[in-house]
Amino acid sequence: MSPITLILIAIGLGLAGWLAGRAKAWSFQKADPEVRPVARPTYHAWYVAIWIVVPVLAFVAIWSFLAPQLVMQSVLASPAAAGLPEFGFEREAWLGEARAVASGNASAVFNSGAESLIEPFREAMSRYSLIGVIVTIFIGFAGGAFAFLRIRPDFRARTRVERTIMAVLLLASLVAILTTFGIFASLVFETVRFFGMVSPIDFFTGTFWGPDPMNAGEPDAAKYGAIPLFWGTLFIGAIIAMIVAIPLGLMSAIYLTQYANPRLRAWVKPALEILAGVPTVVYGYFAALTVAPAIRDAAVALGISGASTESALAAGVVMGVMIIPFVSSMADDSIAAVPSAMRDGSYAMGATKSETIKRVLFPAALPGIVAGVMLAISRAIGETMIVVMAASTAANLSANPLDRMTTVTVQIVKLLTGEQSTDHPTYLSAFALGFTLFLVTLVLNIIALRVVKRFREAYD
Amino acid sequence: MTDTVISPGAVEELGPTRTPEFEKRLAKRYRKERNFKRMGQGAIAFSVAVLVFLLGNMFINGIGGFQRAELAVPIDFAESGISGDEASLSSPNALQALEMQGIGDIVDFYAERELGAEGAEQISREAWRDVALALTEDPSLIRQSKTFYLPASSDLASGLAGEGSPEMQTLAKELSDAGKLAENWDAGFLARSDATSPQSAGIWGALKGSILTMIVTFVLAFPIGVLAALYLEEYAPKNRWTDLIEVSINNLAAVPSIIFGLLGLAVFLWLFPNLRSAPLIGGMTLALMTMPVIVISGRNAIKAVPPSIRDGALAVGASPVQVVFHHVLPLAMPGMLTGTIIGMARALGETAPLLLIGMRAFVATPPDGFTSPSTVLPMQIFLWSDEIDRGFVERTSAAIIVLLLFLLLMNGVAIYLRNKFEKSW
Numbered sequence: 026m027s028p029i030t031l032i033l034i035a036i037g038l039g040l041a042g043w044l045a046g047r048a049k050a051w052s053f054q055k056a057d058p059e060v061r062p063v064a065r066p067t068y069h070a071w072y073v074a075i076w077i078v079v080p081v082l083a084f085v086a087i088w089s090f091l092a093p094q095l096v097m098q099s100v101l102a103s104p105a106a107a108g109l110p111e112f113g114f115e116r117e118a119w120l121g122e123a124r125a126v127a128s129g130n131a132s133a134v135f136n137s138g139a140e141s142l143i144e145p146f147r148e149a150m151s152r153y154s155l156i157g158v159i160v161t162i163f164i165g166f167a168g169g170a171f172a173f174l175r176i177r178p179d180f181r182a183r184t185r186v187e188r189t190i191m192a193v194l195l196l197a198s199l200v201a202i203l204t205t206f207g208i209f210a211s212l213v214f215e216t217v218r219f220f221g222m223v224s225p226i227d228f229f230t231g232t233f234w235g236p237d238p239m240n241a242g243e244p245d246a247a248k249y250g251a252i253p254l255f256w257g258t259l260f261i262g263a264i265i266a267m268i269v270a271i272p273l274g275l276m277s278a279i280y281l282t283q284y285a286n287p288r289l290r291a292w293v294k295p296a297l298e299i300l301a302g303v304p305t306v307v308y309g310y311f312a313a314l315t316v317a318p319a320i321r322d323a324a325v326a327l328g329i330s331g332a333s334t335e336s337a338l339a340a341g342v343v344m345g346v347m348i349i350p351f352v353s354s355m356a357d358d359s360i361a362a363v364p365s366a367m368r369d370g371s372y373a374m375g376a377t378k379s380e381t382i383k384r385v386l387f388p389a390a391l392p393g394i395v396a397g398v399m400l401a402i403s404r405a406i407g408e409t410m411i412v413v414m415a416a417s418t419a420a421n422l423s424a425n426p427l428d429r430m431t432t433v434t435v436q437i438v439k440l441l442t443g444e445q446s447t448d449h450p451t452y453l454s455a456f457a458l459g460f461t462l463f464l465v466t467l468v469l470n471i472i473a474l475r476v477v478k479r480f481r482e483a484y485d
Numbered sequence: 486m487t488d489t490v491i492s493p494g495a496v497e498e499l500g501p502t503r504t505p506e507f508e509k510r511l512a513k514r515y516r517k518e519r520n521f522k523r524m525g526q527g528a529i530a531f532s533v534a535v536l537v538f539l540l541g542n543m544f545i546n547g548i549g550g551f552q553r554a555e556l557a558v559p560i561d562f563a564e565s566g567i568s569g570d571e572a573s574l575s576s577p578n579a580l581q582a583l584e585m586q587g588i589g590d591i592v593d594f595y596a597e598r599e600l601g602a603e604g605a606e607q608i609s610r611e612a613w614r615d616v617a618l619a620l621t622e623d624p625s626l627i628r629q630s631k632t633f634y635l636p637a638s639s640d641l642a643s644g645l646a647g648e649g650s651p652e653m654q655t656l657a658k659e660l661s662d663a664g665k666l667a668e669n670w671d672a673g674f675l676a677r678s679d680a681t682s683p684q685s686a687g688i689w690g691a692l693k694g695s696i697l698t699m700i701v702t703f704v705l706a707f708p709i710g711v712l713a714a715l716y717l718e719e720y721a722p723k724n725r726w727t728d729l730i731e732v733s734i735n736n737l738a739a740v741p742s743i744i745f746g747l748l749g750l751a752v753f754l755w756l757f758p759n760l761r762s763a764p765l766i767g768g769m770t771l772a773l774m775t776m777p778v779i780v781i782s783g784r785n786a787i788k789a790v791p792p793s794i795r796d797g798a799l800a801v802g803a804s805p806v807q808v809v810f811h812h813v814l815p816l817a818m819p820g821m822l823t824g825t826i827i828g829m830a831r832a833l834g835e836t837a838p839l840l841l842i843g844m845r846a847f848v849a850t851p852p853d854g855f856t857s858p859s860t861v862l863p864m865q866i867f868l869w870s871d872e873i874d875r876g877f878v879e880r881t882s883a884a885i886i887v888l889l890l891f892l893l894l895m896n897g898v899a900i901y902l903r904n905k906f907e908k909s910w
Contacts, residue, residue, distance in 0.1 A: 035633050182732075182805065184901070187804060187806040190806050191716075191720065193718065194712050194713070194715055194716035195716060197709045197710075197712035197713040197716065198712070198713035198716045198717055198721070198727075198730045198734075198780075199712065199730070200709050200713065200773075200776065201730055201733045201734040201737055201776070201777065201780070202729060202730055202733050204538065204733070204737055204748070204773045204776075205733040205737060207748055207752050208740070208744060208745075208748045209746075211747065211748055211751030211752055212744075212747060212751075214751075215751065236712075266507065272528070272561055273531060273532060274528075274530045275528075275630070276524050276525045276527070276528035276529075277525065277528040277529045277532055280522070280525025280526060280527055280528065280529055283525075283527070284525055284526075285529075293529055293533065294501075296532075296536060297532060297533075297536075299536060300532060300704070301832065302834075302892060302896060303539070303834075303892075304833075304834025304835070304836070304863055304888060304892070305835075305836065305837075306834065306863040306866050306867050306870075307539075307543070307834075307865075307866070307885050307888070307889070309867070309870070310866060310870050310881060310885065311539055311543075313870065314870070314878065315542060333850070344901065346532070346535050349532050350532075375517070377514055377517075377518040378518060378521075378522075379517055379518045379521035379522070380514070380518075382519075382521070383521075401741070403739065403741075403784070404739075404741075406741075407740075407741020407742070407743065407744070408741070408835050409742065409743045409836075409837035409840075410837055410863075410867065411740070413556055413837075413840075414867070414869075414870060434741070434743050434837070437743055437841070438743070438837070438840055439745070439749065441747075441841050442840060442841070442845060449579070449720045455747075456747060456751070459743070459744055459747045460743060461745065462743075463741075463744050466739065466740065466741055467736060467740075470736065470739040471736075472723060474735065
């Protein structure tokens with residue numbers, strides 16, 4: 026029986042318990058109008074329902090892990106399992122096929138040897154699904170009966186229910202910590218395994234990157250030098266993209282806040298927001314199919330030989346365009362936070378608008394703008410699809426924007442989308458790269474948030 | 486009084502204000518002012534121009550993607566010798582039965598009769614499936630003859646578009662002049678799934694995968710996000726634990742999406758190794774990414790509810806839980822929904838984390854559940870973008886149009902909600 030059926034049973038039982046609890050609570054009031062129960066009937070109803078649904082769901086969660094293993098064990102214990110091949114891929118395949126047929130997901134087995142296993146599977150499955158349903162119903166009834174018997178006019182059902190609600194709220198907010206912990210743990214675990222094979226010093230100082238997933242032997246530490254990747258990431262995300270995004274973003278923010286009339290602003294601001302909402306895969310497609318060939322043609326026309334369609338420039342420029350609205354809205358916020366008395370003071374001295382902006386507003390808003398730029402860089406170096414589609418996979422330590430270059434995110438995707446063993450250093454190196462990326466963006470974000478916070482307090 | 490009064494004589498001592506040097510300086514300053522303003526206008530114009538170019542480019546390319554080159558082939562089933570009655574043709578095995586009877590050869594035969602030997606080769610290899618499907622859908626066709634519009638091969642399609650080899654171009658011209666080959670509106674693009682040939686590829690599989698993934702994301706991220714926002718904004722005591730929760734939520738909102746892919750790979754695929762490339766795993770991964778967005782926007786929506794509402798409810802004897810669930814939550818809901826839709830729109834366009842958890846497989850059948858292998862719309866765009874085939878360029882742009890329309894629709898709903906429920910207290 027699938028977990029969904031069990032959950033539906035739980036919900037059905039819960040509903041029944043809810044109705045029964047409410048009916049019982051109402052009956053107190055009907056029997057003796059003098060008695061004022063301490064909780065409304067709805068709370069008694071919820072109390073009963075919680076006592077049914079929570080234990081049942083806990084059981085279903087455990088059972089959905091346990092049942093397949095129990096089924097497998099009983100199949101392996103059956104006489105038909107004697108004909109199975111020894112350990113290995115074939116054995117897994119036979120078992121998998123037989124299970125698929127028994128559960129109705131496939132019409133026939135590919136390996137005739139698995140034929141005899143279908144019946145034991147079917148038997149074990151029906152046996153354990155029956156057990157699952159019976160235990161589910163039993164737990165539901167037991168929980169419901171326990172709660173139902175406790176309902177009395179002086180029972181403080183509301184307090185109990187509210188305590189449960191608070192626990193659920195707390196659990197929901199703990200998901201964030203769990204996720205952070207999960208990210209950290211999974212990255213650290215694999216990174217430590219990687220650094221057991223390749224020394225961190227080689228990884229962080231080596232200048233040659235060329236992991237070989239086919240080479241199953243000893244990892245060659247000389248092939249895991251990540252400097253070209255870090256340089257490529259920095260060059261595309263923090264240099265080229267920012268050369269495009271910072272002036273354009275800043276100037277659009279300044280124009281929109283200081284010069285534009287409200288009608289233009291009302292149209293242009295949402296248009297810039299559309300630019301931010303376009304999925305990165307679309308930007309990547311745009312970069313790879315339109316921008317990169319255009320840049321190549323332009324370079325060839327200028328007489329630059331060896332220009333390729335996978336240049337760092339194409340990826341960086343398109344990424345910069347993607348970041349424009351982000352920089353613009355951060356700059357917009359921090360310019361708006363500058364007190365207007367400062368601007369008025371500058372005007373009173375006879376300064377022109379641009380002088381006021383350059384000499385007064387911009388310096389005052391600078392911390393906020395810097396923080397915005399740092400967040401933008403953090404976003405750019407973590408950006409994946411644009412570089413996967415438009416940058417190359419060739420690690421290259423070069424300062425020529427027309428060269429092929431690769432980034433950390435491109436390599437993570439490249440290393441993890443092939444077929445390979447999870448113990449191989451090439452696979453693990455992706456996690457080391459991910460961990461580095463995580464730490465760098467984290468530090469950038471924390472510094473940026475600090476700067477913003479301090480800056481905001483300055484004018485309060 | 487220490488005010489100094491400038492006497493008319495003092496001004497004269499300073500000399501006239503509007504000296505030629507001053508005029509020159511002033512003109513320079515005004516010129517700078519104008520230039521600065523023009524730079525601002527230029528920045529805006531450039532950004533808007535890029536947006537218009539991007540959308541226009543996708544749109545113009547994409548329109549072609551909704552069409553396909555089709556060859557008109559009349560097939561007379563009555564004389565074709567194919568057997569079968571209405572009952573057998575509507576049975577589940579009808580497709581196999583038709584294949585056994587050689588429907589592929591029959592289609593080829595009629596194609597050759599109509600288009601000549603050279604033209605018949607240009608029918609897509611999978612074309613007979615369309616005919617067989619039409620037969621099972623309408624079994625009465627077996628006694629009639631009907632003209633089918635079958636997809637042309639990619640070579641012929643690019644010949645029709647004026648590209649490809651010269652032989653194909655002349656053949657395409659001959660056929661289209663005879664009215665047997667034309668670019669037709671391809672309604673099947675939205676109804677079919679991925680295929681190896683651009684002529685028979687469609688996006689329904691990816692669209693369905695996206696919808697299933699989004700359902701999982703919503704079911705997980707929305708309740709968790711709303712409840713966490715309620716807890717942090719209304720009940721959380723100020724201590725180290727809640728600080729930690731707050732910091733992790735803010736950090737999660739800024740973590741690169743590919744890191745969530747690594748998490749999904751290392752944790753979810755380790756827990757459920759059989760569910761590689763299933764919408765369930767994809768949705769779980771995206772939910773972790775979307776949840777912080779919902780929490781942050783949810784907290785802002787809760788903050789916007791005035792304290793007097795809470796005080797009023799507390800004053801008539803409501804418990805803190807009743808205050809929140811009866812009064813604050815309903816008032817904050819529109820704001821929370823707006824934030825949720827924006828977060829979901831971002832998740833809908835996300836590709837990188839799904840790439841890592843294996844949703845890049847070639848999936849030719851639409852997923853029939855949350856656990857069957859599937860792909861999503863942005864992933865389909867990514868996979869097609871690798872195919873340099875001319876037809877796939879247009880198909881990719883068409884898929885992008887569909888994706889952008891969905892995103893615009895979601896953002897439109899979010900703006901509508903915000904405008905409709907915006908209240909000033």
